[in-house]
Amino acid sequence: MSTRGVWSFHPAVMLAYYVVVIIGFMLSQHPVFLAVGVGFLLVFHFLIDKGKQLKTWSTMILTLAVFILVLTPVFNRRGNHILFYLFGNQVMLEAIIQGIMLALTLVGILLVFISLNQIISQDRFLYLFARISPQWALLSMLAVRFVPLLKKRLKEIEEIQKVRGFSVTKGSIKERGKNGMLFLQALLTGSLEQSIQSADSMSARGYGQQKRTHYQAFTMKNKDWYALTFILVTGSCMVFGWWLEDSVLSLLPVLETSQLEQREWVFIANWTLLLAFPLWLEGKEVAKWKFYLQKI
Amino acid sequence: MARSKKILIILSVAVLLLLCCFPLIISEHYMIVSLLIMGISFLPFMYRFSKQKLTSRELVMLAILGAIAAVSRVPFASLPSVQPTTFVIIAAAIVLGPQSGFVIGVLAAIVSNLFLGQGPWTPWQMYAWGMIGLTAGLLRNTLFMKHMLGRCVYGFGVGFLFGWFMNLWFVVSMINQISWTEILLYYSASFYFDLAHALSNVIFLFLFSNAWIKIIKRFKTKYGLFE
Incomplete structure (x- = not known):
């Protein structure tokens, strides 16, 4: 940056x-x-x-x-x-x-x-946010991190389903909408299951043990x-x-x-x-x- | 805990009603007062969540549901104004309750705007989606929400309300001397978009809400979350 x-x-x-x-x-x-x-x-x-x-x-x-x-x-x-x-x-x-x-x-x-x-x-925005409420900032940071991951998974699902003949780009609006939702459903089931792993690894690294401190990425200088x-x-x-x-x-x-x-x-x-x-x-x-x- | 929640909810509903009736009484300084009222009804929930103790599993689950609600706009980018974000928020709120529904709604707004660009609309979206999650969670145990028809009616109404509310950022911040003809014209211009949103909510809820609710519920029971 x-x-x-x-x-x-x-x-x-x-x-x-x-x-x-x-x-x-x-x-x-x-x-x-x-x-x-x-x-x-x-x-x-x-x-x-x-x-x-x-x-x-x-x-x-x-x-x-x-x-x-x-x-x-x-x-x-x-x-x-x-x-x-x-x-x-x-x-x-x-x-x-x-x-x-x-x-x-x-x-x-x-x-x-x-x-x-x-x-x-984004990083500056979340830094400002973290000063106001650490819990919300942590939650948004987690979600922000999940977005590219979910996009990647969604793309994988789309590619696999394309081979099976389901697509969001071809067909009537009804079909496209229905397929899109089914992909999201697959994404939901898979991601919820895997999110437990992320959560457990957070716990294993000590989340919730004591008060969290946060990393100071920016300091107020004279200027x-x-x-x-x-x-x-x-x-x-x-x-x-x-x-x-x-x-x-x-x-x-x-x-x-x-x-x-x-x-x-x-x-x-x-x-x-x-x-x-x-x-x-x-x-x-x-x-x-x-x-x-x-x-x- | 349960009592403070009830009081909070009654208070915020009262404040929301006040916000709706307000322009009929005083039209001067509407903007500042309406922002104040919004803040008053919104911040307690934000504060309440920020002080809540959550296990890591609950936290990550909220994050993933918020992220899914935000990402769900992606496969539908080719269909104008059709996006299942509202549907995802409603489905999650029906299973997880008002507080989590609110958090997921607000989170979806923050996250999708972090990627699409913040604007004067960000706080309004946070508020609108947060309140959709909150009310869906509140109504979850009523016959209305348990019945498919009721759910669809809710989705339809909420689709329009969301659109109208999002128009407010424009109306409230731009038109100092509020004239009703102007507002009506502006709202009629957005009618088709609101209708598309409302109808897509109904279709999504009708076809998929049972499956999604089942998936999230099963997950909640399996790992004993939010008990």
Whole structure:
């Protein structure tokens, strides 16, 4: 697993960052704030894997975004500025802005989760989980380990059954479904029987004898503390901006202009700082890499 | 132990009802309050399990059932929105009871999302599948669950409820001013997927629930687990 750039930080710091950014997307209901957020996340995705992971999700994200963009103005009729009439119903400027903000929020949150899946990998996720509840973490770790094993066994079962003429890929839906279930049933019986062996070997190695300690895969280093402080400070500044309603565009009773004014610049600077943090970490590495390549 | 379980269950059902009735009373800050209510009804079970003493055999059996529920999506990948995860959770809960049913449901959600990708939907899935396991386990000794027809009705209802509940993550987090027309439209868009889920639950339960329940029950008796 990669341990450079963003990945060199403690998982708790990563999680704190993502929580703060998600809160940011939910609170800062202002088109400029949201657009800046989405823009930074797109750049970040491009930096970490040239947007490969993003492409696999793009259809779902775009469908949801278009869905909201179209439907919000159609159904939301609260507002003061009538833009035009659609089949005899007025379409409001407020509703269109609302639609844009909702779509940006959704896209932003989904982008955050896609990168979260890449940054907080399975081992980090389980490490964080283990701090909260060791029993649940142990159980999930066991289950996570069983998944590839079961997939392998399932494949074996499928291959054997194919020779006998049963398949999940050919035939009517009814047959395919029935065969699939019968394979799973074979998997269930076999795996339950073998799981007892795994359990007994756990007991033989001392499971349940005394309190378990856990392996510390990550430690908080100095730079983790600095990063955490930075995240918490910018995060609270962002919440303060929401509380002052500077990072929120008011639609009703009076539509506020989307352009930024006075104090709002401070809060957008803060928001940019927060979003640029992982970008800076990754960009630094990329720049270094390019620099050394040129030297050679 | 048994009494605390009962109290917990009554409490969480009451809280769930509150969650359903809530939007009718107050529509402002619905999101935050509904998340709070969900947490309150969900966390006690998570906590209760984390403090429970289990033998290694029980632990591994729960893990394998959760993993099977998660993996069972694999052979059905070619059939859209047909997946036996819900069926596996119901069958296991009928044999092993509410607590184990809940654990298997939550575990299936965590594990399948670890492989398919976490998203804003993860906690909702954990909650939905956990509660399906819990209620199936609660009803296991009633005539309703013992009869095949009752089981199928349960599977059908739960298929739709699961879909509706999963739509909530979208509705609750995205639509601040909840308007019923919007929600209805969104729900009608997902109707065919929910229907496919509900029908596949019924078919799986009808054709296979007896066999699966028998297998798990035999296994439970053979090794004397969860007694």
